Amino acid sequence: MATLNINGRRVTVDDGFLQMTPEQQNATVEEIAASLPAGSQPQDKPAAGRHLSYEEGLKELEKEDLGSASGRVGAGLTGMLEGVPVLGPMLLGGTQRGAAALTSAIEGSDYDENVKEAQRISEAAKEKHPRINFAGQLAGNVGSMAAGGSTALGARALGITGRSLGTRAGASLASSALISGADTAARGGDAKEIVGSAAIGGGIGGAIPIVGAGLRRLGQAAGEQISPFINAVRNPAQEAERRVGAAITRDVSANPTMILNQADEAAARANNIPLVNADRGGETTRALARSVANQSPEARAIIENTASDRFGAQSQRAMNFVRRLTGGNADDLAFQENLRQTARATNAPAYNAAYRDPAAQQVFTPRIQQLMQSPTFRRAVDMVPRKSADRGAVSGAREIPNPFTQNSQGQYVLRQRADGTLVSPNLEFWDHVQRNLRSFSDKAARAGDNTTASEITALRQALNGDLDTAVPAFQRARQGAAGFFGADDAVDAGRNFANTPRGIPEAQRAWRGFNPTERQAFATGYASELIDKIRASPDRTNVISTIFRNQASRESMEMVFGPQRMRQIEAYVRVEDLADRLRGSMGNSTTARQLVELGLGAGAGYAYTGDISGGITGALLARGTRMVGQRADARVMENIARLLSQDNPGALRGAVQLAARNPSYMQALDRLSNALAVPARSGALATAQ
Structure with a gap:
């Protein structure tokens, strides 16, 4: 038919x-x-x-049908079926046989003839429309591969996804070789052709992920250099956030122990240490601050003002911190005197025994007579009745009368009793005199008059020297364990220890000899001296380094304040140290700043890429586009400086989140990579055929 x-x-x-x-x-x-x-x-x-x-009939058929739209569709459909890897020949043959069976059923014609006719029509359509047929084959190939690659398992098998580049390359090689060999076998190839197709397909397939990764990295590198400039022009504030967020993220990954944690934040609040966002980063963040400061005078002014103002208040914060360690009264003279009186009351038996010593009943040595020439000494003598009455009101002791009087020439002479005998001063009287002298000396020192304080201290030491010689029991009562520290009492012992730390083991033995009241007095004297040292430090001195950072100071503080308060000291010192690093990062010389400013943008390149090549590339890019982007870059620098100089953890978290997002050019690269993954592997299969 x-x-x-x-x-x-x-x-x-x-x-x-x-x-x-x-x-x-x-x-x-x-x-x-x-x-x-x-x-x-x-x-x-x-x-x-x-x-x-x-x-002739076939020519008529080709002339009329194959040149029509239906002929072109047939050529394309034939190509699509034939292009499916491995299964293509079977799908095309099955379609032809199905059409032949349907024709035979409708017309009652011969099935085998209809199969041959369908095959002849397919071949004729391919010859008539080769381009359409090729497009169909490509669509069938890519479509079938895309269907497999759209699943998680299929994507891993084809090497589109994987843990590493090596994993992806291996999977792509194996899958491409397997599919190429099987496809050749399905199309009737012999063993040699099958092995050749598998080798070619596997080689091309294994190279695809490697070449793709290289191209992707090349695009990424170009984007890393160009994107900051574009972002600076388009949105300076957002670009500043992104750079800060990237720096913070790198610091957290590199050395999280040098990043402020929640305990540090709490210590800063407790001690009124004003933190800024720059403190919440590490070396990379400070390098970014230094970079923008070197490149922008406005940015430098913002950061330096913040760092300088905070550092200027460091001494006051340190003094307040030491006060809090001892209850807030370490440098209160009245509080210190009360501690001394409490310690004396605790040690009253020893003092009373010294007062009752026969040698203590009359004490007026030639040296003491010489000391009476000092107006300050005489003032201390005159105050004994009133001060002894005040002290006695607390301890229960009686007022001590003044054994001296002034004659017509204004000289101090001993009083006479009714029977004509002279009233001789005793040890208890002179003890109150030396206490009055100590009060004078403390007040002069607190007022900053160190010369007067030293002179009065010399008078007091001379008096005590004669008293100790006359009544040794007085020295033992007065000093106790404080004698190890070369002091007359626990408060002075603490002061002396702060200035001249002794060997810690020996100091600890003496410390254990103190009763609880004396230990409190010792700690107060120690803290008071620390405060005085901080107060006397030259302007712009880092008191954290000079007072707290050396090993001897740390060991001394742990002995005086105990382990619990030592942890508070360590927390305070850590936060002050981290906060002061921003000021230290501004240490470039003027020449260095000028050299950096010649390559405006280099710092941004370094901060973004994290290596020197990024800095060089940034400098070259900035040099070439200086006239275009200088103003935008300056705005970015100022925004970075403001963000780093403010205390706003929320803004910092937003910057970190922004930096974590894939930049738009990276998203485009990812989309392009995914879009080309399947066609690339389809091309490997086609090349192997």
């Missing part, structure tokens, strides 16, 4: 048509055409009479 297209109508003729001569076939066709009424439907039944040869 054969089908002819006559005047746009399909007419089926019997096999006899094919046996006719060409003249008979032409006559038969003309007869059939004349018999077809105008507007009638195509005839699908055999026509008797004249027949066309197969070759």
